[in-house]
Amino acid sequence: xxxxxxxxxxxxxxxxxxxxxxxxxxxxxxxxxxxxxxxxxxxxxxxxxxxxxxxxxxxxxxxxxxxxxxxxxxxxxxxxxxxxxxxxxxxxxxxxxxxxxxxx
Amino acid sequence: xxxxxxxxxxxxxxxxxxxxxxxxxxxxxxxxxxxxxxxxxxxxxxxxxxxxxxxxxxxxxxxxxxxxxxxxxxxxxxxxxxxxxxxxxxxxxxxxxxxxxxxxxxxxxxxxxxxxxxxxxxxxxxxxxxxxxxxxxxxxxxxxxxxxxxxxxxxxxxxxxxxxxxxxxxxxxxxxxxxxxxxxxxxxxxxxxxxxxxxxxxxxxxxxxxxxxxxxxxxxxxxxxxxxxxxxxxxxxxxxxxxxxxxxxxxxxxxxxxxxxxxxxxxxxxxxxxxxxxxxxxxxxxxxxxxxxxxxxxxxxxxxxxxxxxxxxxxxxxxxxxxxxxxxxxxxx
Numbered sequence: 001x002x003x004x005x006x007x008x009x010x011x012x013x014x015x016x017x018x019x020x021x022x023x024x025x026x027x028x029x030x031x032x033x034x035x036x037x038x039x040x041x042x043x044x045x046x047x048x049x050x051x052x053x054x055x056x057x058x059x060x061x062x063x064x065x066x067x068x069x070x071x072x073x074x075x076x077x078x079x080x081x082x083x084x085x086x087x088x089x090x091x092x093x094x095x096x097x098x099x100x101x102x103x104x
Numbered sequence: 105x106x107x108x109x110x111x112x113x114x115x116x117x118x119x120x121x122x123x124x125x126x127x128x129x130x131x132x133x134x135x136x137x138x139x140x141x142x143x144x145x146x147x148x149x150x151x152x153x154x155x156x157x158x159x160x161x162x163x164x165x166x167x168x169x170x171x172x173x174x175x176x177x178x179x180x181x182x183x184x185x186x187x188x189x190x191x192x193x194x195x196x197x198x199x200x201x202x203x204x205x206x207x208x209x210x211x212x213x214x215x216x217x218x219x220x221x222x223x224x225x226x227x228x229x230x231x232x233x234x235x236x237x238x239x240x241x242x243x244x245x246x247x248x249x250x251x252x253x254x255x256x257x258x259x260x261x262x263x264x265x266x267x268x269x270x271x272x273x274x275x276x277x278x279x280x281x282x283x284x285x286x287x288x289x290x291x292x293x294x295x296x297x298x299x300x301x302x303x304x305x306x307x308x309x310x311x312x313x314x315x316x317x318x319x320x321x322x323x324x325x326x327x328x329x330x331x332x333x334x335x336x337x338x339x340x341x342x343x344x345x346x347x348x349x350x351x352x353x354x355x356x357x358x359x360x361x362x363x364x365x366x367x368x369x370x371x372x373x374x375x376x377x378x379x380x381x382x383x384x385x386x387x388x389x390x391x392x393x394x395x396x397x398x399x400x401x402x403x404x405x406x407x408x409x410x411x412x413x414x415x416x417x418x419x420x421x422x423x424x425x426x427x428x429x430x431x432x433x434x435x436x437x
Contacts, residue, residue, distance in 0.1 A: 050404075051404045053412070053414055054414060056404040057401050061397065071264070072264050073261050073397055075261075
């Protein structure tokens with residue numbers, strides 16, 4: 001089964017809730033796509049493409065700052081929310097625990 | 105896919121000895137050793153009989169005997185002995201690559217032997233120049249040579265990736281100039297009045313510095329970075345300039361990996377072993393940060409090669425180098 005044949009319009013468990021923190025990015029590959037998870041300032045979960053749109057560096061090697069993630073290669077910074085994200089939003093969402101909020 | 109008619113760095117001089125060593129260069133297996141007189145030899149590391157790697161064999165004088173069935177090859181690649189038969193067919197041979205030792209590195213010519221001219225070996229003489237103090241290193245990188253070319257032509261990554269050592273937090277607004285030649289790309293990057301880096305602080309430089317970097321790329325995979333640093337004030341200030349030259353050659357192993365040979369030459373604290381050790385250790389740390397990033401980039405590229413990238417202002421040099429390589433590849437095809 002290739003990544004193209006995996007079901008996309010459904011929820012996948014990406015992490016335990018306590019694995020996703022405001023302090024350090026958490027990387028996962030799901031359905032063949034690199035994903036970085038972290039918590040925004042308000043505690044909501046951000047799930048972004050773990051691939052800087054500049055040169056494909058994984059954002060998960062970067063730092064979380066004020067709820068934003070900064071690429072550690074050339075310093076591009078991305079919001080963890082829909083409005084500000086320069087990185088394309090990924091399909092995968094979180095269902096870590098019953099009360100965990102998804103990235104959208 | 106790879107440019108063939110060029111000299112590539114195969115090894116640091118000390119790595120090539122009377123003990124054969126294997127390399128993969130442009131996807132081809134190569135065995136390196138020295139003749140009794142000390143000249144480097146580079147042969148196809150694949151016996152013409154059953155493809156056994158010759159580096160698992162033994163030297164006999166200037167020849168190498170395959171460790172599997174004992175075929176002997178001379179330094180021109182010609183088979184001179186097959187132990188179980190008297191007849192040695194003329195096609196029993198392995199490829200011999202022109203090789204040379206220069207500037208502390210062993211070079212191999214991967215293309216048409218008739219075109220191998222040692223005067224074409226790029227000028228990395230600061231590796232061995234007595235007027236400068238230098239040290240060298242090697243990093244096996246699980247990323248394409250091109251990713252290292254991008255890395256070195258765009259030093260805007262220093263304040264982030266190398267924040268803890270060679271990067272300056274305020275080096276984010278340089279004057280950039282890109283020169284695009286027929287056979288080179290040169291990026292000049294001038295940063296005025298930036299905060300000195302941790303690395304500079306440890307070497308006794310405090311306060312702000314002005315730094316000019318001239319980065320020159322030459323195909324297929326060579327980069328020179330000349331760095332002039334002047335302290336604005338302080339014990340080493342008053343216009344004194346410290347010069348460094350970073351010598352870089354990223355020999356492709358495959359399309360997605362390379363062997364990075366580097367040298368670091370300076371004209372200050374000449375011969376000071378303590379400063380050399382400090383700088384060598386710091387450089388190893390910084391270059392391993394590059395290795396980690398480039399290998400992570402390569403993994404993302406492998407995951408989805410078609411995922412787009414976009415270019416920032418600082419990428420003009422790297423993009424020009426890619427275009428130059430594309431042009432040369434098209435000319436070779």
